[in-house]
Amino acid sequence: DCLRNFMMGCTSFNQKITIPNNVGGDRCLKYFMRGCTSFNSIITIPEEVYGDNCLHGFLYGCENFNKPISIPEGVTGNGCLERFLMCCKSFNQSINIPSNISGVACLRNFMTECHEFNQQISIPDGIKRIEDDTFDGCSALQKVELPDGLLSIGYAAFYDCTSLQN
Numbered sequence: 001d002c003l004r005n006f007m008m009g010c011t012s013f014n015q016k017i018t019i020p021n022n023v024g025g026d027r028c029l030k031y032f033m034r035g036c037t038s039f040n041s042i043i044t045i046p047e048e049v050y051g052d053n054c055l056h057g058f059l060y061g062c063e064n065f066n067k068p069i070s071i072p073e074g075v076t077g078n079g080c081l082e083r084f085l086m087c088c089k090s091f092n093q094s095i096n097i098p099s100n101i102s103g104v105a106c107l108r109n110f111m112t113e114c115h116e117f118n119q120q121i122s123i124p125d126g127i128k129r130i131e132d133d134t135f136d137g138c139s140a141l142q143k144v145e146l147p148d149g150l151l152s153i154g155y156a157a158f159y160d161c162t163s164l165q166n
Contacts, residue, residue, distance in 0.1 A: 008034045018044040024051050026077070031057040040064045040090075048074030057083040066116075068093040073100055082131075083109045092116040092140070102126035108154070113137035118163065123147050130157045139163060 039062045091114045108131035118140035125147040132154035
C-alpha cells in the first residue's frame with residue numbers, strides 16, 4: 001500500500017509527476033490519481049511496478065486527462081491494470097499495453113467510459129481473456145486488435161462501443 005490513494009481527490013492539481021523507481025508490492029499505486037478531475041499533465045510510471053492490483057484505478061476519474069501514457073513492460077501482477085483509465089472521459093491518446101502482461105482480471109474495466117478514445121488499441125498475446133466491461137462506454141473506439149490466443153471475451157467488454165468497426 002506504499003503510495004495507494006496518494007493524490008486521490010486533488011481536484012485542482014495539474015503538474016508533471018514522476019513516480020520513483022523500485023515501487024512495488026500489492027496495491028502499491030492503487031487509485032494513485034483517483035478523482036483528480038483537473039489533472040492533464042505528463043505522468044511517468046517507473047520501469048518496474050509489481051504486485052497484485054499495483055496500478056488498479058491509477059487514473060480513475062481523471063475526467064480531463066488527455067496525454068499519451070506508456071505502461072512499462074515491467075508492470076506485472078493479477079489485476080494490475082484493472083480500472084486503469086476508468087472514467088477518463090476526455091482521454092484520446094495512444095496507450096500501450098505491455099506485451100508481457102498477463103494474470104487474472106488484469107484488464108477488467110481498463111478503459112470503461114473513455115468516451116472520446118478513438119485510437120487503435122492492440123491487446124498483447126499474453127492476454128487470454130478480455131474481462132468484463134474492459135471497454136464499456138468507449139463510444140468512439142473504432143479498432144481493437146485481438147491476440148491469436150484469446151480464449152474468451154467477458155460480459156459487456158465492448159458494450160456501447162458504437163463506433164467499433166473491427
